[in-house]
Amino acid sequence: MQSNMLCRCSRRTKCITFVFCVVVSSFTLIWRLFGTWPLSKQRFYYEPVRQIVTNEPTSHVIRNQSNPYQYMFGPALVPNIPEEYFHSHLNDKYIIYRCDGNGLCGGLADREEGIVAGFLISQMVGRKFGIRFTVPCDISTFLQPNLVNWTVDTGNFRSFTMRRVEVIDHDAWKLREQMIKMDLNVSYPEDVVYFKVNQEFIQYLLKNKHFKTLKWAVNLTVPEIYNVIYRRLFQLRPHLDQQFHKFQIRARARNRKLVCTQIRVWKNPTIPNDYDPGQRLDLNIIWDFLKQYNDSSKYSIFVSTDSEDVRKTGVRLFPDAIVDIGGNIVHIERSSGQQVCGGFAKVILDQLVLSTCDVLILTSSGIGRIASFVRGTSDELYCTSKGKVERCSLSDPGYIPYGW
Structure with missing residues (x-):
């Protein structure tokens, strides 16, 4: 077998060297058969995709149709993750980011932090994700769903149990610390959880036990998680x-x-x-x-x-x-x-x-x-x-x- 050629063990080779050869050969064989390392060691590689822009201002932009993420001009990079790694078999419960005039939400970046955190939590607990963002204008005027349909009809929730988790500034700091050890299913059993924060939660959520179930995210950094989630959720109108x-x-x-x-x-x-x-x-x-x-x-x-x-x-x-x-x-x-x-x-x-x-x-x-x-x-x-x-x-x- 080709993998055995990585090491040549003679009769005088010590036992420890022989064992090392077997281990290396085995992992090499796994790589060749499956094209990846076991999940605990897996690191997703970037797929650099660059849009082609011609020299003439009136010319068209050619998009890379093989990549689901748009707006890849310049040096922009995105982790290349198989679609089947994302949780698609979701239950009938929801995590919904809400900014609809009921209290402060913060600026655009504050709201994006809340949206990204809400989506990650929804994946961690296998729920559907939605966005209700209407202040000062409906976000759907400018952005539409890309790979995740985040539009929701809250009129269908009349018979659902609901809870509001809407905290900002220092209260949000406290909540993100608590979420490190929180059992999210136990703490938020309601059918619909309206979620709004204006602080960075991802670096805390990745320490939560539920995060380890996310095959697509388990080896990504905080910036990479933002990159993937933002692109999955949004495309321009x-x-x-x-x-x-x-x-x-x-x-x-x-x-x-x-x-x-x-x-x-x-x-x-x-x-x-x-x-x-x-x-x-x-x-x-x-x-x-x-x-x-x-x-x-x-x-x-x-x-x-x-x-x-x-x-x-x-x-x-x-x-x-x-x-x-x-x-x-x-x-x-x-x-x-x-x-x-x-x-x-x-x-x-x-x-x-x-x-x-x-x-x-x-x-x-x-x-x-x-x-x-x-x-x-x-x-x-x-x-x-x-x-x-x-x-x-x-x-x-x-x-x-x-x-x-």
């Missing part, structure tokens, strides 16, 4: 999909690379009622860093921000290289008025663009952090730290801060 692809074609015309930054200013004239963190980021370190890419023959520069002043500064400093997604800048929890829904669409597109950038520079922003998860690689990833821009990695300790 056609009108935004068209806008997104037109942006990519324009930005990458003539084989230019897309260089992006997400600048979170917090309280500022554009969003005057946002939280004030006190110490302000020195924006000059970002502008100075971007100057090396100020060559419109090689690069396009995209600035996503919560400040109209920052947006205008980017245009002024890099007039030939700048590319932008039109629309008002809003905070979907704190802004109000007729412009909010249009601004909601912009922030969704902004985040998706960030997930495709060849170079990505981040500040302290949940929008940018989740975009980097969906981007799926630490290549050309930079963070602001201690008054400078420096390389960072999705696996760095502290990349996911405790208070997030």
Whole structure:
């Protein structure tokens, strides 16, 4: 057998060497027969899928039809997981993320944290998953289901037992700690559990005993789990999909690379009622860093921000290289008025663009952090730290801060 040729054991070989040869040969045979290691040792490999963008701005984008995940421009990577690894035989109970005007939900990244946590819990306990997200506008206006149908008709739940698990900020911190040792089926026996949190739960849920049953997730990192879940749940509605692809074609015309930054200013004239963190980021370190890419023959520069002043500064400093997604800048929890829904669409597109950038520079922003998860690689990833821009990695300790 070919596998036996990996080791050649002579009569003078010690017994321990012989045993080692047998073990190695056996594992090699398993690999050749089944194409994978036993689950406890299994590590899923990335499948780098890149969209093909032609040089002409009017040309069409060719999608890779063999991959179920869309929006794979630039260096974006996604774990390649067999579909049969996901729990598909679900019971008639539900975990439903709910943000429908009953209390605060947070900004877009806060809500995405709750959605991703809710979906992971639903998989851990074998339940169906749904999203009821109607404030400030119905999320289904902008996003539609991809591989998971998360639309639900709550009118069918009249005879069901229900429970609300809706906690934010410090109360959410307490709950995620409790969930490490929680028996989720015992703690939440109701037919429908409405779930809403605005903090990062995945790094706690993966310590729960139920998590070990998830063949698709058991060997993934926290960023990889976000990457997979976000892509499984969402795809753009056609009108935004068209806008997104037109942006990519324009930005990458003539084989230019897309260089992006997400600048979170917090309280500022554009969003005057946002939280004030006190110490302000020195924006000059970002502008100075971007100057090396100020060559419109090689690069396009995209600035996503919560400040109209920052947006205008980017245009002024890099007039030939700048590319932008039109629309008002809003905070979907704190802004109000007729412009909010249009601004909601912009922030969704902004985040998706960030997930495709060849170079990505981040500040302290949940929008940018989740975009980097969906981007799926630490290549050309930079963070602001201690008054400078420096390389960072999705696996760095502290990349996911405790208070997030």
